[in-house]
Amino acid sequence: MAEDSGAEKTEQPTPKKLQDAAEKGQIARSKDLGTAFVLIGSAAALLVFGKMLAMAVLTIGQRMLRLDEKDIFETNSMFTAWGDAGGELIMPLIGIFSLILIAAFLGNTLLGGFNLSWQAAGPKASKMDPLKGLKRMFGLQALVELGKSFLKVAVVVGVAFFLLKLFFMDIMALSLMSEPNNIESALYFLGWLFLGLCASTSLIAIVDAPYQKWNHVRQLKMSLQEIKDEHKNSEGSPEIKARIRRTQMQMSMKRMMQQVPTADVIVTNPTHYAVALKYDQGKFRAPVVVAKGVDDIAMHIRKIANGHKIPVIESPALARSIYYTTKLDHPIPEQLFAAVAQVLAYVFQLRLYRKGKGSRPKNLAKELPIPDEFKH
Structure with a gap:
Protein backbone atom coordinates (compact mmCIF):
# COMPACT_ATOMS: atom_id res chain seq x y z
CA MET A 1 0.00 0.00 0.00
CA ALA A 2 2.94 2.35 0.50
CA GLU A 3 3.60 2.55 -3.21
CA ASP A 4 -0.06 3.47 -3.82
CA SER A 5 -0.16 6.31 -1.31
CA GLY A 6 0.72 8.84 -4.03
CA ALA A 7 -1.64 7.38 -6.64
CA GLU A 8 -3.65 9.91 -8.58
CA LYS A 9 -7.20 10.26 -7.30
CA THR A 10 -9.22 10.30 -10.51
CA GLU A 11 -12.29 8.26 -9.56
CA GLN A 12 -15.57 9.53 -8.16
CA PRO A 13 -16.12 8.65 -4.47
CA THR A 14 -18.10 5.50 -3.83
CA PRO A 15 -21.38 5.55 -1.85
CA LYS A 16 -19.53 4.04 1.13
CA LYS A 17 -16.89 6.77 0.96
CA LEU A 18 -19.62 9.43 0.94
CA GLN A 19 -21.43 7.73 3.83
CA ASP A 20 -18.26 7.48 5.92
CA ALA A 21 -17.53 11.15 5.25
CA ALA A 22 -21.07 12.12 6.28
CA GLU A 23 -20.68 10.20 9.54
CA LYS A 24 -17.59 12.31 10.22
CA GLY A 25 -19.51 15.50 9.43
CA GLN A 26 -17.83 16.00 6.05
CA LEU A 220 -13.25 12.77 -1.58
CA LYS A 221 -12.05 11.46 -4.93
CA MET A 222 -10.38 8.07 -4.80
CA SER A 223 -7.66 6.22 -6.63
CA LEU A 224 -8.29 2.90 -8.34
CA GLN A 225 -6.33 1.13 -5.61
CA GLU A 226 -8.50 2.71 -2.89
CA ILE A 227 -11.64 1.48 -4.66
CA LYS A 228 -10.17 -2.02 -4.91
CA ASP A 229 -9.18 -1.98 -1.23
CA GLU A 230 -12.63 -0.75 -0.20
CA HIS A 231 -14.29 -3.50 -2.23
CA LYS A 232 -11.98 -6.09 -0.68
CA ASN A 233 -12.69 -4.82 2.85
CA SER A 234 -16.44 -4.76 2.32
CA GLU A 235 -16.69 -8.11 0.56
CA GLY A 236 -13.84 -9.82 2.38
CA SER A 237 -10.61 -11.15 0.87
CA PRO A 238 -10.92 -14.32 -1.28
CA GLU A 239 -8.58 -16.20 1.05
CA ILE A 240 -10.70 -15.45 4.11
CA LYS A 241 -13.93 -16.25 2.28
CA ALA A 242 -12.49 -19.55 1.06
CA ARG A 243 -11.39 -20.41 4.59
CA ILE A 244 -14.84 -19.58 5.92
CA ARG A 245 -16.46 -21.77 3.28
CA ARG A 246 -14.14 -24.64 4.14
CA THR A 247 -14.92 -24.26 7.83
CA GLN A 248 -18.65 -24.15 7.11
CA MET A 249 -18.41 -27.24 4.92
CA GLN A 250 -16.46 -29.08 7.59
CA MET A 251 -19.01 -28.17 10.25
CA SER A 252 -21.87 -29.14 7.95
CA MET A 253 -20.15 -32.43 7.13
CA LYS A 254 -19.61 -33.14 10.81
CA ARG A 255 -23.28 -32.50 11.61
CA MET A 256 -24.35 -34.68 8.70
CA MET A 257 -22.16 -37.56 9.79
CA GLN A 258 -23.58 -37.30 13.29
CA GLN A 259 -27.02 -37.99 11.78
CA VAL A 260 -25.96 -41.18 9.99
CA PRO A 261 -26.34 -43.42 13.11
CA THR A 262 -29.99 -42.29 13.38
CA ALA A 263 -30.84 -43.50 9.84
CA ASP A 264 -33.00 -46.55 9.12
CA VAL A 265 -31.28 -47.55 5.90
CA ILE A 266 -28.38 -46.58 3.62
CA VAL A 267 -29.06 -46.83 -0.11
CA THR A 268 -25.86 -47.12 -2.19
CA ASN A 269 -24.68 -47.24 -5.82
CA PRO A 270 -22.84 -49.37 -4.41
CA THR A 271 -19.51 -47.46 -4.29
CA HIS A 272 -19.97 -43.96 -5.74
CA TYR A 273 -23.24 -42.84 -4.09
CA ALA A 274 -24.68 -43.26 -0.60
CA VAL A 275 -27.94 -41.87 0.80
CA ALA A 276 -29.07 -42.23 4.43
CA LEU A 277 -32.84 -42.31 4.98
CA LYS A 278 -34.79 -41.94 8.19
CA TYR A 279 -38.51 -42.54 8.58
CA ASP A 280 -40.52 -41.82 11.71
CA GLN A 281 -44.24 -42.42 11.11
CA GLY A 282 -45.25 -40.23 14.03
CA LYS A 283 -42.98 -37.35 13.04
CA PHE A 284 -42.41 -37.39 9.26
CA ARG A 285 -44.91 -37.61 6.43
CA ALA A 286 -42.27 -39.22 4.25
CA PRO A 287 -38.73 -40.56 4.66
CA VAL A 288 -36.14 -37.81 5.15
CA VAL A 289 -32.60 -37.68 3.77
CA VAL A 290 -30.32 -37.19 6.80
CA ALA A 291 -27.01 -37.69 4.91
CA LYS A 292 -25.79 -38.09 1.36
CA GLY A 293 -22.52 -38.03 -0.54
CA VAL A 294 -20.38 -39.36 -3.34
CA ASP A 295 -17.03 -41.17 -3.48
CA ASP A 296 -15.07 -40.55 -0.24
CA ILE A 297 -18.09 -39.14 1.59
CA ALA A 298 -20.20 -42.09 0.45
CA MET A 299 -17.53 -44.47 1.71
CA HIS A 300 -17.46 -42.66 5.06
CA ILE A 301 -21.26 -42.91 5.34
CA ARG A 302 -21.11 -46.64 4.68
CA LYS A 303 -18.32 -47.04 7.24
CA ILE A 304 -20.36 -45.31 9.96
CA ALA A 305 -23.43 -47.35 8.99
CA ASN A 306 -21.52 -50.63 9.28
CA GLY A 307 -20.19 -49.58 12.65
CA HIS A 308 -23.74 -48.96 13.93
CA LYS A 309 -25.22 -52.02 12.17
CA ILE A 310 -27.49 -49.97 9.89
CA PRO A 311 -28.69 -51.93 6.82
CA VAL A 312 -26.91 -50.98 3.60
CA ILE A 313 -29.01 -51.68 0.50
CA GLU A 314 -27.53 -51.65 -3.00
CA SER A 315 -29.87 -49.93 -5.44
CA PRO A 316 -27.86 -47.82 -7.91
CA ALA A 317 -30.81 -46.22 -9.71
CA LEU A 318 -32.62 -45.28 -6.49
CA ALA A 319 -29.45 -43.97 -4.81
CA ARG A 320 -28.68 -41.67 -7.74
CA SER A 321 -32.30 -40.55 -8.00
CA ILE A 322 -32.54 -39.58 -4.31
CA TYR A 323 -29.11 -37.92 -4.37
CA TYR A 324 -29.98 -35.60 -7.27
CA THR A 325 -33.63 -34.83 -6.42
CA THR A 326 -33.67 -34.43 -2.63
CA LYS A 327 -31.98 -31.84 -0.45
CA LEU A 328 -30.40 -32.68 2.86
CA ASP A 329 -32.90 -32.79 5.78
CA HIS A 330 -35.80 -32.74 3.28
CA PRO A 331 -38.37 -35.49 2.58
CA ILE A 332 -38.11 -37.45 -0.64
CA PRO A 333 -40.44 -36.46 -3.50
CA GLU A 334 -43.78 -38.22 -3.85
CA GLN A 335 -42.70 -39.83 -7.12
CA LEU A 336 -40.17 -41.94 -5.17
CA PHE A 337 -42.56 -43.03 -2.39
CA ALA A 338 -43.29 -46.45 -3.96
CA ALA A 339 -39.65 -47.35 -4.52
CA VAL A 340 -38.52 -46.20 -1.07
CA ALA A 341 -41.51 -47.95 0.55
CA GLN A 342 -40.32 -51.28 -0.82
CA VAL A 343 -36.83 -50.64 0.56
CA LEU A 344 -38.14 -49.70 4.02
CA ALA A 345 -40.54 -52.65 4.08
CA TYR A 346 -37.64 -54.98 3.30
CA VAL A 347 -35.49 -53.35 6.03
CA PHE A 348 -38.21 -53.51 8.70
CA GLN A 349 -38.98 -57.16 7.87
CA LEU A 350 -35.26 -57.95 7.97
CA ARG A 351 -35.01 -56.29 11.38
CA LEU A 352 -37.89 -58.42 12.74
CA TYR A 353 -36.34 -61.55 11.22
CA ARG A 354 -33.03 -60.87 12.98
CA LYS A 355 -34.90 -60.51 16.24
CA GLY A 356 -36.61 -63.85 15.64
CA LYS A 357 -40.08 -62.30 15.27
CA GLY A 358 -40.78 -63.03 11.65
CA SER A 359 -39.84 -64.93 8.54
CA ARG A 360 -36.96 -64.05 6.29
CA PRO A 361 -38.05 -61.40 3.77
CA LYS A 362 -37.85 -61.97 0.03
CA ASN A 363 -34.96 -60.39 -1.78
CA LEU A 364 -35.52 -56.79 -2.85
CA ALA A 365 -36.51 -56.36 -6.47
CA LYS A 366 -33.67 -55.26 -8.73
CA GLU A 367 -35.90 -52.92 -10.72
CA LEU A 368 -37.73 -50.52 -8.40
CA PRO A 369 -40.61 -48.31 -9.65
CA ILE A 370 -38.69 -45.09 -10.44
CA PRO A 371 -40.23 -42.62 -12.95
CA ASP A 372 -38.12 -41.93 -16.04
CA GLU A 373 -37.80 -38.22 -15.22
CA PHE A 374 -36.22 -39.14 -11.87
CA LYS A 375 -33.59 -41.49 -13.32
CA HIS A 376 -30.03 -40.16 -13.38
Whole structure:
Protein backbone atom coordinates (compact mmCIF):
# COMPACT_ATOMS: atom_id res chain seq x y z
CA MET A 1 0.00 0.00 0.00
CA ALA A 2 2.94 2.35 0.50
CA GLU A 3 3.60 2.55 -3.21
CA ASP A 4 -0.06 3.47 -3.82
CA SER A 5 -0.16 6.31 -1.31
CA GLY A 6 0.72 8.84 -4.03
CA ALA A 7 -1.64 7.38 -6.64
CA GLU A 8 -3.65 9.91 -8.58
CA LYS A 9 -7.20 10.26 -7.30
CA THR A 10 -9.22 10.30 -10.51
CA GLU A 11 -12.29 8.26 -9.56
CA GLN A 12 -15.57 9.53 -8.16
CA PRO A 13 -16.12 8.65 -4.47
CA THR A 14 -18.10 5.50 -3.83
CA PRO A 15 -21.38 5.55 -1.85
CA LYS A 16 -19.53 4.04 1.13
CA LYS A 17 -16.89 6.77 0.96
CA LEU A 18 -19.62 9.43 0.94
CA GLN A 19 -21.43 7.73 3.83
CA ASP A 20 -18.26 7.48 5.92
CA ALA A 21 -17.53 11.15 5.25
CA ALA A 22 -21.07 12.12 6.28
CA GLU A 23 -20.68 10.20 9.54
CA LYS A 24 -17.59 12.31 10.22
CA GLY A 25 -19.51 15.50 9.43
CA GLN A 26 -17.83 16.00 6.05
CA ILE A 27 -20.68 17.04 3.77
CA ALA A 28 -21.16 19.75 1.19
CA ARG A 29 -22.17 22.97 2.93
CA SER A 30 -22.45 26.54 1.65
CA LYS A 31 -22.28 29.20 4.36
CA ASP A 32 -23.31 31.82 1.83
CA LEU A 33 -26.43 29.84 0.95
CA GLY A 34 -27.42 29.59 4.62
CA THR A 35 -26.68 33.27 5.18
CA ALA A 36 -28.71 34.29 2.12
CA PHE A 37 -31.71 32.25 3.30
CA VAL A 38 -31.55 33.75 6.80
CA LEU A 39 -31.28 37.31 5.52
CA ILE A 40 -34.01 36.92 2.91
CA GLY A 41 -36.20 35.16 5.48
CA SER A 42 -35.64 38.03 7.92
CA ALA A 43 -36.57 40.58 5.26
CA ALA A 44 -39.67 38.61 4.29
CA ALA A 45 -40.67 38.32 7.96
CA LEU A 46 -40.28 42.08 8.36
CA LEU A 47 -42.50 42.68 5.34
CA VAL A 48 -45.16 40.22 6.52
CA PHE A 49 -45.23 41.19 10.18
CA GLY A 50 -43.77 44.71 9.89
CA LYS A 51 -47.11 46.51 10.09
CA MET A 52 -48.17 44.45 13.11
CA LEU A 53 -44.83 45.18 14.77
CA ALA A 54 -45.13 48.91 13.98
CA MET A 55 -48.59 49.09 15.50
CA ALA A 56 -47.36 47.25 18.58
CA VAL A 57 -44.43 49.68 18.98
CA LEU A 58 -46.78 52.66 18.53
CA THR A 59 -49.21 51.29 21.13
CA ILE A 60 -46.36 50.68 23.58
CA GLY A 61 -44.96 54.18 23.02
CA GLN A 62 -48.34 55.77 23.61
CA ARG A 63 -48.89 53.66 26.70
CA MET A 64 -45.46 54.40 28.19
CA LEU A 65 -45.50 58.14 27.52
CA ARG A 66 -49.03 58.81 28.72
CA LEU A 67 -49.63 59.16 32.46
CA ASP A 68 -52.88 59.75 34.30
CA GLU A 69 -53.77 60.10 37.97
CA LYS A 70 -54.39 56.38 38.34
CA ASP A 71 -50.93 55.48 37.02
CA ILE A 72 -49.29 57.95 39.43
CA PHE A 73 -50.84 56.48 42.56
CA GLU A 74 -50.88 52.83 41.43
CA THR A 75 -47.73 51.07 42.67
CA ASN A 76 -48.06 48.20 40.17
CA SER A 77 -48.63 50.40 37.12
CA MET A 78 -45.08 49.87 35.82
CA PHE A 79 -45.41 46.07 35.91
CA THR A 80 -48.82 46.32 34.26
CA ALA A 81 -47.34 48.47 31.50
CA TRP A 82 -44.55 45.98 30.89
CA GLY A 83 -47.11 43.17 30.71
CA ASP A 84 -49.13 45.15 28.15
CA ALA A 85 -45.97 45.78 26.13
CA GLY A 86 -45.11 42.08 26.13
CA GLY A 87 -48.64 41.18 25.05
CA GLU A 88 -48.43 43.58 22.12
CA LEU A 89 -45.02 42.36 20.93
CA ILE A 90 -45.33 38.62 21.39
CA MET A 91 -47.34 37.79 18.27
CA PRO A 92 -45.28 39.76 15.69
CA LEU A 93 -42.02 38.58 17.27
CA ILE A 94 -43.15 34.93 17.21
CA GLY A 95 -44.05 35.29 13.53
CA ILE A 96 -40.73 36.94 12.66
CA PHE A 97 -38.59 34.44 14.57
CA SER A 98 -40.56 31.48 13.16
CA LEU A 99 -39.91 32.57 9.57
CA ILE A 100 -36.23 33.14 10.34
CA LEU A 101 -35.89 29.68 11.91
CA ILE A 102 -37.55 28.02 8.93
CA ALA A 103 -35.30 29.93 6.52
CA ALA A 104 -32.20 29.00 8.54
CA PHE A 105 -33.12 25.31 8.52
CA LEU A 106 -33.81 25.27 4.77
CA GLY A 107 -30.68 27.24 3.94
CA ASN A 108 -28.41 24.92 5.90
CA THR A 109 -29.95 21.63 4.74
CA LEU A 110 -30.74 22.42 1.11
CA LEU A 111 -27.17 21.51 0.13
CA GLY A 112 -26.00 18.25 1.67
CA GLY A 113 -29.23 17.47 3.51
CA PHE A 114 -29.80 17.11 7.24
CA ASN A 115 -26.87 15.45 8.96
CA LEU A 116 -26.23 14.86 12.66
CA SER A 117 -22.69 13.68 13.36
CA TRP A 118 -21.38 13.07 16.86
CA GLN A 119 -17.86 12.60 15.48
CA ALA A 120 -17.89 16.11 14.05
CA ALA A 121 -19.15 17.51 17.36
CA GLY A 122 -16.37 15.84 19.34
CA PRO A 123 -13.06 17.57 20.10
CA LYS A 124 -10.19 17.02 17.65
CA ALA A 125 -6.53 17.53 18.48
CA SER A 126 -5.81 18.31 14.82
CA LYS A 127 -7.87 21.50 15.07
CA MET A 128 -5.46 22.79 17.73
CA ASP A 129 -2.37 22.17 15.59
CA PRO A 130 -0.92 25.63 14.75
CA LEU A 131 0.79 24.37 11.59
CA LYS A 132 -2.46 23.00 10.19
CA GLY A 133 -4.15 26.23 11.24
CA LEU A 134 -1.65 28.27 9.24
CA LYS A 135 -2.15 25.96 6.30
CA ARG A 136 -5.91 26.56 6.45
CA MET A 137 -5.33 30.34 6.73
CA PHE A 138 -3.06 30.58 3.71
CA GLY A 139 -4.30 27.67 1.63
CA LEU A 140 -6.34 27.62 -1.57
CA GLN A 141 -9.62 27.48 0.34
CA ALA A 142 -8.67 30.60 2.32
CA LEU A 143 -7.89 32.46 -0.93
CA VAL A 144 -11.25 31.44 -2.34
CA GLU A 145 -13.03 32.68 0.79
CA LEU A 146 -11.09 35.97 0.62
CA GLY A 147 -12.13 36.44 -2.99
CA LYS A 148 -15.74 35.76 -2.10
CA SER A 149 -15.56 38.31 0.72
CA PHE A 150 -14.39 41.04 -1.68
CA LEU A 151 -17.12 40.02 -4.11
CA LYS A 152 -19.75 40.16 -1.36
CA VAL A 153 -18.71 43.67 -0.35
CA ALA A 154 -18.76 44.86 -3.96
CA VAL A 155 -22.19 43.36 -4.65
CA VAL A 156 -23.81 44.60 -1.42
CA VAL A 157 -22.36 48.13 -1.76
CA GLY A 158 -23.47 48.31 -5.38
CA VAL A 159 -27.01 47.13 -4.61
CA ALA A 160 -27.25 49.44 -1.57
CA PHE A 161 -26.21 52.46 -3.68
CA PHE A 162 -28.77 51.54 -6.34
CA LEU A 163 -31.62 51.11 -3.82
CA LEU A 164 -30.83 54.33 -1.94
CA LYS A 165 -30.78 56.24 -5.20
CA LEU A 166 -34.04 54.63 -6.27
CA PHE A 167 -35.93 55.34 -3.02
CA PHE A 168 -34.12 58.56 -1.99
CA MET A 169 -37.03 60.92 -2.59
CA ASP A 170 -39.51 58.58 -0.87
CA ILE A 171 -37.26 58.30 2.17
CA MET A 172 -36.89 62.08 2.39
CA ALA A 173 -40.68 62.43 2.20
CA LEU A 174 -41.07 60.49 5.45
CA SER A 175 -40.21 63.64 7.43
CA LEU A 176 -43.35 65.32 6.09
CA MET A 177 -45.70 62.52 7.19
CA SER A 178 -47.46 62.26 10.55
CA GLU A 179 -47.72 59.18 12.77
CA PRO A 180 -48.74 56.43 12.49
CA ASN A 181 -48.40 56.63 8.71
CA ASN A 182 -44.73 57.65 8.93
CA ILE A 183 -43.91 54.59 11.06
CA GLU A 184 -45.69 52.22 8.68
CA SER A 185 -44.07 53.79 5.64
CA ALA A 186 -40.64 53.76 7.25
CA LEU A 187 -40.91 50.07 8.05
CA TYR A 188 -42.26 49.42 4.56
CA PHE A 189 -39.24 51.10 2.92
CA LEU A 190 -36.89 49.51 5.43
CA GLY A 191 -38.29 46.09 4.64
CA TRP A 192 -37.92 46.45 0.87
CA LEU A 193 -34.46 47.97 1.18
CA PHE A 194 -33.44 45.18 3.50
CA LEU A 195 -34.95 42.58 1.14
CA GLY A 196 -33.03 44.07 -1.80
CA LEU A 197 -29.76 43.97 0.10
CA CYS A 198 -30.40 40.41 1.26
CA ALA A 199 -31.37 39.29 -2.23
CA SER A 200 -27.98 40.52 -3.43
CA THR A 201 -26.31 37.88 -1.24
CA SER A 202 -28.17 35.20 -3.18
CA LEU A 203 -26.00 36.07 -6.20
CA ILE A 204 -22.98 34.90 -4.20
CA ALA A 205 -24.85 31.81 -2.98
CA ILE A 206 -25.81 30.82 -6.54
CA VAL A 207 -22.11 30.65 -7.39
CA ASP A 208 -20.89 29.27 -4.05
CA ALA A 209 -23.32 26.32 -3.69
CA PRO A 210 -22.24 24.49 -6.89
CA TYR A 211 -18.61 25.24 -6.08
CA GLN A 212 -18.91 23.75 -2.58
CA LYS A 213 -20.55 20.62 -3.96
CA TRP A 214 -17.83 20.24 -6.61
CA ASN A 215 -15.08 20.89 -4.06
CA HIS A 216 -16.57 18.35 -1.63
CA VAL A 217 -16.57 15.64 -4.30
CA ARG A 218 -13.05 16.64 -5.39
CA GLN A 219 -11.70 16.25 -1.86
CA LEU A 220 -13.25 12.77 -1.58
CA LYS A 221 -12.05 11.46 -4.93
CA MET A 222 -10.38 8.07 -4.80
CA SER A 223 -7.66 6.22 -6.63
CA LEU A 224 -8.29 2.90 -8.34
CA GLN A 225 -6.33 1.13 -5.61
CA GLU A 226 -8.50 2.71 -2.89
CA ILE A 227 -11.64 1.48 -4.66
CA LYS A 228 -10.17 -2.02 -4.91
CA ASP A 229 -9.18 -1.98 -1.23
CA GLU A 230 -12.63 -0.75 -0.20
CA HIS A 231 -14.29 -3.50 -2.23
CA LYS A 232 -11.98 -6.09 -0.68
CA ASN A 233 -12.69 -4.82 2.85
CA SER A 234 -16.44 -4.76 2.32
CA GLU A 235 -16.69 -8.11 0.56
CA GLY A 236 -13.84 -9.82 2.38
CA SER A 237 -10.61 -11.15 0.87
CA PRO A 238 -10.92 -14.32 -1.28
CA GLU A 239 -8.58 -16.20 1.05
CA ILE A 240 -10.70 -15.45 4.11
CA LYS A 241 -13.93 -16.25 2.28
CA ALA A 242 -12.49 -19.55 1.06
CA ARG A 243 -11.39 -20.41 4.59
CA ILE A 244 -14.84 -19.58 5.92
CA ARG A 245 -16.46 -21.77 3.28
CA ARG A 246 -14.14 -24.64 4.14
CA THR A 247 -14.92 -24.26 7.83
CA GLN A 248 -18.65 -24.15 7.11
CA MET A 249 -18.41 -27.24 4.92
CA GLN A 250 -16.46 -29.08 7.59
CA MET A 251 -19.01 -28.17 10.25
CA SER A 252 -21.87 -29.14 7.95
CA MET A 253 -20.15 -32.43 7.13
CA LYS A 254 -19.61 -33.14 10.81
CA ARG A 255 -23.28 -32.50 11.61
CA MET A 256 -24.35 -34.68 8.70
CA MET A 257 -22.16 -37.56 9.79
CA GLN A 258 -23.58 -37.30 13.29
CA GLN A 259 -27.02 -37.99 11.78
CA VAL A 260 -25.96 -41.18 9.99
CA PRO A 261 -26.34 -43.42 13.11
CA THR A 262 -29.99 -42.29 13.38
CA ALA A 263 -30.84 -43.50 9.84
CA ASP A 264 -33.00 -46.55 9.12
CA VAL A 265 -31.28 -47.55 5.90
CA ILE A 266 -28.38 -46.58 3.62
CA VAL A 267 -29.06 -46.83 -0.11
CA THR A 268 -25.86 -47.12 -2.19
CA ASN A 269 -24.68 -47.24 -5.82
CA PRO A 270 -22.84 -49.37 -4.41
CA THR A 271 -19.51 -47.46 -4.29
CA HIS A 272 -19.97 -43.96 -5.74
CA TYR A 273 -23.24 -42.84 -4.09
CA ALA A 274 -24.68 -43.26 -0.60
CA VAL A 275 -27.94 -41.87 0.80
CA ALA A 276 -29.07 -42.23 4.43
CA LEU A 277 -32.84 -42.31 4.98
CA LYS A 278 -34.79 -41.94 8.19
CA TYR A 279 -38.51 -42.54 8.58
CA ASP A 280 -40.52 -41.82 11.71
CA GLN A 281 -44.24 -42.42 11.11
CA GLY A 282 -45.25 -40.23 14.03
CA LYS A 283 -42.98 -37.35 13.04
CA PHE A 284 -42.41 -37.39 9.26
CA ARG A 285 -44.91 -37.61 6.43
CA ALA A 286 -42.27 -39.22 4.25
CA PRO A 287 -38.73 -40.56 4.66
CA VAL A 288 -36.14 -37.81 5.15
CA VAL A 289 -32.60 -37.68 3.77
CA VAL A 290 -30.32 -37.19 6.80
CA ALA A 291 -27.01 -37.69 4.91
CA LYS A 292 -25.79 -38.09 1.36
CA GLY A 293 -22.52 -38.03 -0.54
CA VAL A 294 -20.38 -39.36 -3.34
CA ASP A 295 -17.03 -41.17 -3.48
CA ASP A 296 -15.07 -40.55 -0.24
CA ILE A 297 -18.09 -39.14 1.59
CA ALA A 298 -20.20 -42.09 0.45
CA MET A 299 -17.53 -44.47 1.71
CA HIS A 300 -17.46 -42.66 5.06
CA ILE A 301 -21.26 -42.91 5.34
CA ARG A 302 -21.11 -46.64 4.68
CA LYS A 303 -18.32 -47.04 7.24
CA ILE A 304 -20.36 -45.31 9.96
CA ALA A 305 -23.43 -47.35 8.99
CA ASN A 306 -21.52 -50.63 9.28
CA GLY A 307 -20.19 -49.58 12.65
CA HIS A 308 -23.74 -48.96 13.93
CA LYS A 309 -25.22 -52.02 12.17
CA ILE A 310 -27.49 -49.97 9.89
CA PRO A 311 -28.69 -51.93 6.82
CA VAL A 312 -26.91 -50.98 3.60
CA ILE A 313 -29.01 -51.68 0.50
CA GLU A 314 -27.53 -51.65 -3.00
CA SER A 315 -29.87 -49.93 -5.44
CA PRO A 316 -27.86 -47.82 -7.91
CA ALA A 317 -30.81 -46.22 -9.71
CA LEU A 318 -32.62 -45.28 -6.49
CA ALA A 319 -29.45 -43.97 -4.81
CA ARG A 320 -28.68 -41.67 -7.74
CA SER A 321 -32.30 -40.55 -8.00
CA ILE A 322 -32.54 -39.58 -4.31
CA TYR A 323 -29.11 -37.92 -4.37
CA TYR A 324 -29.98 -35.60 -7.27
CA THR A 325 -33.63 -34.83 -6.42
CA THR A 326 -33.67 -34.43 -2.63
CA LYS A 327 -31.98 -31.84 -0.45
CA LEU A 328 -30.40 -32.68 2.86
CA ASP A 329 -32.90 -32.79 5.78
CA HIS A 330 -35.80 -32.74 3.28
CA PRO A 331 -38.37 -35.49 2.58
CA ILE A 332 -38.11 -37.45 -0.64
CA PRO A 333 -40.44 -36.46 -3.50
CA GLU A 334 -43.78 -38.22 -3.85
CA GLN A 335 -42.70 -39.83 -7.12
CA LEU A 336 -40.17 -41.94 -5.17
CA PHE A 337 -42.56 -43.03 -2.39
CA ALA A 338 -43.29 -46.45 -3.96
CA ALA A 339 -39.65 -47.35 -4.52
CA VAL A 340 -38.52 -46.20 -1.07
CA ALA A 341 -41.51 -47.95 0.55
CA GLN A 342 -40.32 -51.28 -0.82
CA VAL A 343 -36.83 -50.64 0.56
CA LEU A 344 -38.14 -49.70 4.02
CA ALA A 345 -40.54 -52.65 4.08
CA TYR A 346 -37.64 -54.98 3.30
CA VAL A 347 -35.49 -53.35 6.03
CA PHE A 348 -38.21 -53.51 8.70
CA GLN A 349 -38.98 -57.16 7.87
CA LEU A 350 -35.26 -57.95 7.97
CA ARG A 351 -35.01 -56.29 11.38
CA LEU A 352 -37.89 -58.42 12.74
CA TYR A 353 -36.34 -61.55 11.22
CA ARG A 354 -33.03 -60.87 12.98
CA LYS A 355 -34.90 -60.51 16.24
CA GLY A 356 -36.61 -63.85 15.64
CA LYS A 357 -40.08 -62.30 15.27
CA GLY A 358 -40.78 -63.03 11.65
CA SER A 359 -39.84 -64.93 8.54
CA ARG A 360 -36.96 -64.05 6.29
CA PRO A 361 -38.05 -61.40 3.77
CA LYS A 362 -37.85 -61.97 0.03
CA ASN A 363 -34.96 -60.39 -1.78
CA LEU A 364 -35.52 -56.79 -2.85
CA ALA A 365 -36.51 -56.36 -6.47
CA LYS A 366 -33.67 -55.26 -8.73
CA GLU A 367 -35.90 -52.92 -10.72
CA LEU A 368 -37.73 -50.52 -8.40
CA PRO A 369 -40.61 -48.31 -9.65
CA ILE A 370 -38.69 -45.09 -10.44
CA PRO A 371 -40.23 -42.62 -12.95
CA ASP A 372 -38.12 -41.93 -16.04
CA GLU A 373 -37.80 -38.22 -15.22
CA PHE A 374 -36.22 -39.14 -11.87
CA LYS A 375 -33.59 -41.49 -13.32
CA HIS A 376 -30.03 -40.16 -13.38
